[in-house]
Amino acid sequence: MRLADYIRAEIEPILQDWQAFAQTIFHARHMGKTGLRDHARDMLLEIADDLDSRQSESEQAAKSKGHGPVEIEGEESWAEVHGGDRQTSGFSVMETISEFRALRASVVSHWTKACPTISCDQLEDLTRFHEAIDQAVAESLEQYAILKEMETRLFGAVLLASPDPIYVLDLKGRFIYANKATADLFALEPEEIIGKTTFDLGFPFAADFQRNLEKVITDQSTYRGKFVHKFASGKGERFEYLLAPVLDEDQNTEATVCISRDITEQALAEEKIWHNAHHDLLTGLPNRRLFLDRLEQEVKHAKRSSSPLAVLFTDLDGFKDVNDSFGHEVGDRLLADVAGRLTDCVREVDTVARMGGDEFTVILIGTKRRKDAELVAQKIIDALATPFQIAEQTVQISVSIGISFYPRDAASPVALLEAADQAMYKAKESGSNRLYFFDTADNTDRSSAS
Numbered sequence: 001m002r003l004a005d006y007i008r009a010e011i012e013p014i015l016q017d018w019q020a021f022a023q024t025i026f027h028a029r030h031m032g033k034t035g036l037r038d039h040a041r042d043m044l045l046e047i048a049d050d051l052d053s054r055q056s057e058s059e060q061a062a063k064s065k066g067h068g069p070v071e072i073e074g075e076e077s078w079a080e081v082h083g084g085d086r087q088t089s090g091f092s093v094m095e096t097i098s099e100f101r102a103l104r105a106s107v108v109s110h111w112t113k114a115c116p117t118i119s120c121d122q123l124e125d126l127t128r129f130h131e132a133i134d135q136a137v138a139e140s141l142e143q144y145a146i147l148k149e150m151e152t153r154l155f156g157a158v159l160l161a162s163p164d165p166i167y168v169l170d171l172k173g174r175f176i177y178a179n180k181a182t183a184d185l186f187a188l189e190p191e192e193i194i195g196k197t198t199f200d201l202g203f204p205f206a207a208d209f210q211r212n213l214e215k216v217i218t219d220q221s222t223y224r225g226k227f228v229h230k231f232a233s234g235k236g237e238r239f240e241y242l243l244a245p246v247l248d249e250d251q252n253t254e255a256t257v258c259i260s261r262d263i264t265e266q267a268l269a270e271e272k273i274w275h276n277a278h279h280d281l282l283t284g285l286p287n288r289r290l291f292l293d294r295l296e297q298e299v300k301h302a303k304r305s306s307s308p309l310a311v312l313f314t315d316l317d318g319f320k321d322v323n324d325s326f327g328h329e330v331g332d333r334l335l336a337d338v339a340g341r342l343t344d345c346v347r348e349v350d351t352v353a354r355m356g357g358d359e360f361t362v363i364l365i366g367t368k369r370r371k372d373a374e375l376v377a378q379k380i381i382d383a384l385a386t387p388f389q390i391a392e393q394t395v396q397i398s399v400s401i402g403i404s405f406y407p408r409d410a411a412s413p414v415a416l417l418e419a420a421d422q423a424m425y426k427a428k429e430s431g432s433n434r435l436y437f438f439d440t441a442d443n444t445d446r447s448s449a450s
Helices: 003-009 011-022 037-052 057-064 078-088 093-114 120-161 180-186 206-219 264-278 288-305 319-326 328-344 370-385 413-429
Strands: 166-169 175-178 223-228 238-247 253-262 309-317 351-356 359-365 388-390 393-395 398-406 434-439 444-449
Touching (some): 003 011, 011 037, 037 078, 078 120, 093 120, 206 238, 206 253, 288 309, 288 351, 309 413, 319 328, 319 393, 328 351, 328 388, 359 370, 370 398, 370 434, 398 413, 413 434
Antiparallel strands (some): 238 253, 434 444
């Protein structure tokens, strides 16, 4: 039997051996029957047809030197189709060549077992079979290389045109590639970047970046992070970045690619939105929403550390008269000035907030003694008693202050604020410039006049 006829007759056993081998190729494991087994079947049938074709001496000489028949312009051989398919499927060069090796080995193994004694014609068939395989390898790899080169050019163009800094780092965190956007951001020439680490370049975020880089290399996972830094170029300040591993043919991490993006404008816009949602637009102080959030956090901390805190609820006396006499513009200026004086009366760790209208609140951290809270409240009374000069107008006001303590007066943030509010109303009932302590022991409010 001639080799071409044998291939057609025994194609199923040959393909079974081929398929068993193909499953060991990494990029072939998830390919379907059409992309793998049927592709190999087409290879074998094309080779069988080639073996059946008559070959002149010149064609035989050319083929023995690795030169196939002249191709019709615009048509691709099955080997070229194979090379292009494998390149786009992610196969490496070695994986692509190994398919032909396995195909050759499978055919020769089955053929020699079936024909232990080979005639001259069969020897010629075997020689032509090897030449056909060699020619197919050459055509396949040529097409693979053409597409790979095109892919590299396109990828290079994308990297060059990308406005985002993109760079590749080796396993020690050294730059082995940096696109133009990276060089422009760093204000360095590419040769000043390559071979350096983020430590070498003096970036303050280097320690965190290197730690995340090592995790990506070890876990072969992606990582999204952020850093704050203003580069020598003056560009940006807030950045986010994505680290992803680059795997070799054996699925080992050989490098890491990083894509970073300037999110300064976005971050500042988000911070402004958050600030406006949590701060009073007139005074710049925390609003009721942020105050209650901070009070909740401080109560939790006080509970864990067994330390008390005090809440002051203040209400301006005579503010309505100021609005009626001088107008709302003067009233707004007065509220802003009051906010400044209140802030000056407490420490940085304390919180001053505007609850709305002419009501302000204060959280005093770690206030253990009644006397300590009383001193701060009296300081506020004295500060606000000093006349305000607004738009050539002299404005005089007073203040009423209610004080409650955690955990003596209340255990929850809302109850603590309500207790201070109740004490404030008792202070206001007693006249101007008064402070009152809320006392749950006898359910009465005891005052201290200033």
